[in-house]
Amino acid sequence: MRRFFTSESVTEGHPDKVCDNISDAILDELLRQDPATRAAVECCAAYNTLMIAGEVTSKAVVNYEAIARGVIQRIGYYAGDFAFDKCKVNVLIHAQSPDIALGVDNSLENKAGGEESDLLGAGDQGMMFGYACRETEELMPLPIVLAHKLAKRLADLRKEKLVDYLRPDGKTQVTVEYDGKTPVRVDTVVISAQHNTHVSHEQIEKDMKELVVKKVIPSSLLDENTKYFINPTGRFEIGGPEGDSGLTGRKIVVDTYGGRCAHGGGAFSGKDPTKVDRSAAYMARYICKNIVASGLADEMELQVAYAIGVANPVSVFVDTFGTGVLSDDEIAEIVKKEFDLRPAAIIKTLDLRRPIYSKTAAYGHFGRDVFPWEKTDRAEELKHYAK
Numbered sequence: 001m002r003r004f005f006t007s008e009s010v011t012e013g014h015p016d017k018v019c020d021n022i023s024d025a026i027l028d029e030l031l032r033q034d035p036a037t038r039a040a041v042e043c044c045a046a047y048n049t050l051m052i053a054g055e056v057t058s059k060a061v062v063n064y065e066a067i068a069r070g071v072i073q074r075i076g077y078y079a080g081d082f083a084f085d086k087c088k089v090n091v092l093i094h095a096q097s098p099d100i101a102l103g104v105d106n107s108l109e110n111k112a113g114g115e116e117s118d119l120l121g122a123g124d125q126g127m128m129f130g131y132a133c134r135e136t137e138e139l140m141p142l143p144i145v146l147a148h149k150l151a152k153r154l155a156d157l158r159k160e161k162l163v164d165y166l167r168p169d170g171k172t173q174v175t176v177e178y179d180g181k182t183p184v185r186v187d188t189v190v191i192s193a194q195h196n197t198h199v200s201h202e203q204i205e206k207d208m209k210e211l212v213v214k215k216v217i218p219s220s221l222l223d224e225n226t227k228y229f230i231n232p233t234g235r236f237e238i239g240g241p242e243g244d245s246g247l248t249g250r251k252i253v254v255d256t257y258g259g260r261c262a263h264g265g266g267a268f269s270g271k272d273p274t275k276v277d278r279s280a281a282y283m284a285r286y287i288c289k290n291i292v293a294s295g296l297a298d299e300m301e302l303q304v305a306y307a308i309g310v311a312n313p314v315s316v317f318v319d320t321f322g323t324g325v326l327s328d329d330e331i332a333e334i335v336k337k338e339f340d341l342r343p344a345a346i347i348k349t350l351d352l353r354r355p356i357y358s359k360t361a362a363y364g365h366f367g368r369d370v371f372p373w374e375k376t377d378r379a380e381e382l383k384h385y386a387k
Contacts, residue, residue: 007143007258009151012362013168015246019043023270028355033060035353041270042248045241053092076168120344122306130284131261132292133299138367144258169194169239194239273352282373293379298323
């Protein structure tokens with residue numbers, strides 16, 4: 001059966017990603033000075049104003065505005081008709097609610113005399129999802145992998161000055177045709193690239209195909225029927241926060257699996273690892289990737305759910321879409337036996353109290369080996385369950 005699936009990505013100059021980058025840069029500086037930091041930092045960018053808001057409880061002393069301006073300049077908003085680095089910055093940061101801290105600092109299990117890993121309660125309620133599949137070497141779905149690589153290539157093209165007209169904002173989208181569960185070709189490529197006033201649409205189309213698409217997508221996946229939509233409105237001169245408002249956490253599907261699996265709705269950027277929205281989603285990916293790498297399944301989605309102030313998850317659900325060598329219930333029991341899903345244990349397993357989050361803020365939180373949750377160090381020992 002032939003079917004089509006589409007995923008999108010955006011560059012770090014997209015207004016939402018500007019905000020994600022600032023939030024995670026602030027978090028990294030807080031953690032660099034104080035690994036015990038509690039933070040949930042969100043930004044809103046609109047035309048010439050940036051608002052930084054949220055909760056921070058930390059011993060760190062941080063210049064929020066200076067960090068934000070540094071990120072804005074690093075992304076590339078420092079020249080041209082509109083320089084966002086001249087924006088007004090409003091900082092509205094307060095300490096974490098003591099009601100939340102009560103449950104995070106002393107979980108329900110710890111109050112009953114639990115062990116060390118019971119100390120931290122989940123920082124919020126909610127459900128988090130992880131996913132892995134065998135479509136790519138990254139054990140990720142092909143559409144989102146290609147969309148991220150196109151977006152990253154678009155940014156690299158600008159930063160390396162291989163062309164002189166690109167500006168920071170940009171979006172990509174890839175539609176892959178499948179034969180059953182096997183990707184066979186790329187059906188459609190969409191690229192929207194912000195540019196200056198002096199370049200022609202024809203030049204942009206030519207360069208995007210030659211310098212972006214053909215450098216990223218294997219020729220075996222492209223054919224005479226592949227469709228290309230390059231800046232389909234005709235022009236894209238006004239971009240970034242000048243063209244549209246930005247908000248931390250608004251690209252949650254771009255950040256994860258491109259829509260291939262379910263999403264609990266929680267955003268990642270700006271949140272310290274006691275927030276299970278972030279840390280449990282990373283742990284779920286780590287588990288799924290190791291299960292798939294072990295050969296126990298070719299595809300796996302994992303849902304983990306929490307109650308605020310409670311260390312142990314309230315549920316663990318596995319779906320291998322019929323690809324498991326064991327039943328989904330059996331694999332769920334393996335997950336519960338082999339992986340400690342309490343927040344303190346997740347933080348320890350993945351070493352999350354470090355300033356590692358700025359790199360996550362663009363081009364996906366999953367599928368890149370620079371992150372500890374992408375390791376497959378448990379795969380070999382999990383293989384014995386298949387026997």
